Amino acid sequence: MRRVSGLAIARIALLWAAAIFVLFPMIWIALASFKTPSQLNDPNLVFFAPTFASWENVLSSGILDAAGRSAIVGLTTVLISVVVGSSGAYVIAKYRAGGTATRFGMLAAQVLPPAVLVFPFLTMAYALRLNDTLVPVIFAHLSFVLPVVTWFLIGFFEAVPRSLEEQARVDGFSRFGAFWRVVLPQVLPGLGAAAIFGFTLSWNDMFYGLILAPGKAAILPVAIAGFNTFRGVQLGSMSAAILIAVIPVVIASFFIQRKLVQGISGGAVKS
Amino acid sequence: MATVTFTNVSKSYGQTQIVDDLNLVLPDGSLTVLVGPSGCGKSTSLRMLAGLEPITSGDIAIGDRVVTGLEPKDRDVAMVFQNYALYPHLSVRENIAFPLRATKTPRTEALKRADSVADSLGLSHLLGRKPKDLSGGQQQRVAIGRAIIRQPSVFLFDEPLSNLDAKLRVETRTELLQIQRRLGITSLYVTHDQEEAMTLSDRMVVMREGRIAQQGTPLEVYSAPANTFVAAFVGSPKMNLIDGVIERGTFVSETGVRFELQTDQEDGAVTLGVRPDDLLVEAPGAISAPATATVGLIELLGPRAIVSLSASGLTLTSVVEASNLSGMAESATVGIRVRPGAWHLFDRESGERLNVRES
Amino acid sequence: MRFKYGMLAPLIAVFVAVVGFPLLYALYLSFTDYKLTDRGAPDIVGIANYASTFTNASFWEAFGVTALYVVVAVGLELVIGLAIALSLQKQKWARDVTRSMLLAPMFITPIAVGLTFRFLLNDQIGAIPELLRGIGINYDFFGPGRALFTLAFIDVWQWTPFMVLLLLAGLESIPKQPLEAARVDGGGPWYIFRRITLPLLAPVLVVAILLRALDALKVFEYVYATTRGGPGTETQTIQYFTYQTGIQFFRLGEASSMAFVVLAVVLTVIVVAFRRLERNRSA
Secondary structure (H helix, E strand, O other): OOOOOHHHHHHHHHHHHHHHHHHHHHHHHHHHOOOOHHHHOOOOOOOOOOOOHHHHHHHOOOHHHHHHHHHHHHHHHHHHHHHHHHHHHHHHHHHOOOHHHHHHHHHHHOOOOHHHHHHHHHHHHHHOOOOOOHHHHHHHHHHHHHHHHHHHHHHHHHOOOHHHHHHHHHOOOOHHHHHHHHHHHHHHHHHHHHHHHHHHHHHHOOHHHHHHOOOOOOOHHHHHHHHHHOOOOOHHHHHHHHHHHHHHHHHHHHHHHHHHHHHHOOOOOOO | OOOEEEEEEEEEEOOEEEEEEEEEEEOOOOEEEEEOOOOOOHHHHHHHHHOOOOOOEEEEEEOOEEOOOOOHHHOOEEEEOOOOOOOOOOOHHHHHHHHHHHOOOOHHHHHHHHHHHHHHOOOHHHOOOOHHHOOHHHHHHHHHHHHHOOOOOEEEEEOOOOOOOHHHHHHHHHHHHHHHHHHOOEEEEEEOOHHHHHHHOOEEEEEEOOEEEEEEOHHHHHHOOOEHHHHHHOOOOOOEEEEEEEEOOEEEEOOOOEEEOOEOOOOEEEEEEEOHHHEEEEOOOOOOOOEEEEEEEEEEEOOEEEEEEEEOOEEEEEEEEHHHOOOOOOOOEEEEEEOOOOOEEEEOOOOEEEOOOEO | OHHHHHHHHHHHHHHHHHHHHHHHHHHHHOOEOOEOOOOOOOOEOOOHHHHHHHHOHHHHHHHHHHHHHHHHHHHHHHHHHHHHHHHHHHOOOOHHHHHHHHHHHHHOOHHHHHHHHHHHOOOOOOHHHHHHHHOOOOOOOOOOOOHHHHHHHHHHHHHHHHHHHHHHHHHHOOOHHHHHHHHHOOOOHHHHHHHHHHHHHHHHHHHHHHHHHHHHOOOOHHHHHOOOOOOOOOOOOHHHHHHHHHHHOOEHHHHHHHHHHHHHHHHHHHHHHHHHHHHHHHO
16 A cells, blocks of 8 residues: 655645636636526526527627638738748758847747837838738738747757758758658648647737727637627627637647647757 | 769868868779778768768769769769668658659659568568667668669768667678678768778778878788878777887887887887787796786686786787686786787887888 | 758748838837827937836836736746646646646637636626635725736736646656656655756746746736726736827827837846856856
């Protein structure tokens, strides 16, 4: 019989507490999305007859269109980031292209306060009559997704042994052929993780969206915030909208956790 | 099939000269081994031939074709890397077929030839596996299979055995040699292991600091090292190198140890080289030599033993037949002499070999 | 060479378009009196915006608010995150599910988190104040002197998982031998943690703290979702203040100069942190 130490009990208790702490708000929101407005005002209510009124309301409110716009912004941003980021990251990692300046630029761009860049985007959007469209939002999201994706990929490319691409070149491929056919397939899992992470960053951003496209082209977080501000507080619909925003990324996150650490820390932590 | 020629090839990074004016001919169908300590420029030379490193000056030709400046893919060479560089995302069959696929051979034909190459290497049962599911020896074979499938003009080997354990290394070495002989493809092989170089090569090229220290057959290099560097590098255990002077045909070390060489070398400062096998030890009680030494460590290696000796400040190594070890124990005093004729003299200043005979 | 720069060029082009050019343009804006409502070219006003930023008491107050917020939030995240990471490391049962669940909050859009807690912590209809009342505690989460800590608490809810993620990876990359050697040498768990684990984890800790602090500095959504800067200006964070100056009062020039002051402070913090790190490494 193994002795259960006090430390082990504390450990289990901490994890249970953390689990409850994490889950309670999510469950409460899920419950709230099935409550009537009057039920929502009763904080003690746990068991009740569910109503789908909030869901019907939120689905007819254009939230799905907003989700669609968020998806367009996210996918476009990630696609551009992955295409130019992977080719750039490859030569930065393997050929030291651009020197430390490029590398540092990618890192520094990640700490830029969004307030620095948002006003130029806004004035340019006005000048080009693109305000309240998705175009400036995509540009703005590129400003933080591109450096992050590139930063991830530099680390992943560095982990690919150099001899692999040299072998491919001796075997009959050009430099680009070696990159495309041999090196890129090696970083595919990392590329996938970087793409998903970049997508969640774009999907979750509200600051740029709120300023650059507050109206008819509102992206999902802005639309969710709208449930709270302009039509008075519609708690049920807001809860349903929150769930719509949360569920896809939480599912996506499940697949990328391991790769994420390696990417974020740029090799400071081996996973 | 081709003769490979390096003409005045140099390579430098900024101020650092990696390879300095290399002139080298790899005869058609031969296996040449480049050997030397790390940083001597041997790998760089190989990579310049592969086209993976640009050349600072000079030319490399494969057959009649000058390949300087060509991309690796246009040189018709195949290479086996130290870590095998197998493509992790491809199966064994696809790995072997890869060079053919890269050069646009139809898929079915490429795979058919991959199968027959795999068969010749005893890999048939592994065709569907991924590299990570193979042992080190199997990975090595796949890398070799990938190199031979295209029947290139030149094979390049960059320390291909150094990641294998000792036993497998010897087996694979033999196998590599058989494959090379069978195919008769000109090969350049790089290693830091002088024993590997000795056993494998038709011609052996010892490099030091970007230059050729000596080239020749293994026997030539072993029996007549051109300088103290090669003398110390080739052969195991290491050759004894002793600084001293010649006085009327007798060698006297700086610390006073005398060896009667009966050489016609004129008197003056030299470095004497004696291989451990040629440093004879006389058991206590049977000492007739003018020099004596104290026995240090005795390391038994089966039929022979390596005996460390110290003789008035000199540390020497001798290899002794196990049957002659009787009476020898640590800290015993023994006589030492040099096997007649089995010595090498080098200029003390330059380290170059002095070509002198026994008088 | 051609290959190298051919591959790099698209990245540089996009990067300059979305970061480089806007950055320079923002710098230009910060020296003008640009207002969103103006027509025609703005006037160059030199360092007037910077001068007014530096003398703006509200700006510095927002700075202080943000600093307090960052210290409280990141400090708690570090302690809790380390405890959870240590616990998770030993967790064998339902390992992947446990980890995924505990890490989920960091993937939720912050505005949703903010609104969730606004609802959950609401004094009248929130479940948590009600629960607290049940055990006799009356606590208004968004009351004076408390709102900022509530915001920090929301930050802790969402971002402790990030800490856990990094620290867990750090813990798992610590070599086993020193820990085993310390146990053989007779160290207790606390002693081993303090003398072996923590020093070996130090580089990861620094990276984690830095990443979290830089991100917490940008807090906006929670404020926007819950307090809108109130009560009074107690929770007016720097990002929210800049947003108000630029968007609600249309003073883009001044807002840009504020953003640059923040950037300067951020860069200083990073440089100082790295200097420290280097010095510790060489010492």
